[in-house]
Amino acid sequence: MSTYLTAKELSVRIKYHPKYINDVLRDNSFIEGTHYIRPFNGRKVLYVWEPIEAEMFTTAKSNEVDDLIPMASGGVYRG
Numbered sequence: 602m603s604t605y606l607t608a609k610e611l612s613v614r615i616k617y618h619p620k621y622i623n624d625v626l627r628d629n630s631f632i633e634g635t636h637y638i639r640p641f642n643g644r645k646v647l648y649v650w651e652p653i654e655a656e657m658f659t660t661a662k663s664n665e666v667d668d669l670i671p672m673a674s675g676g677v678y679r680g
Contacts, residue, residue: 604650611648615657630656
């Protein structure tokens with residue numbers, strides 16, 4: 602069963618302001634139908650916790666690899 606949260610409830614879990622979640626993350630990082638839904642085609646937005654949590658871990662792991670810069674000596678620089 603999925604956990605549906607309002608922006609205020611989600612802000613407590615991920616430590617971002619609800620306005621930032623609604624204005625920035627919803628438009629840039631979250632996908633409607635995956636990370637959030639609009640029940641009954643209304644204006645209210647409910648965020649789905651499980652895909653958001655999975656996305657946070659996926660993004661964190663990919664950032665570890667993306668931050669490595671190969672060096673001529675064969676080592677890597679952790680930018």
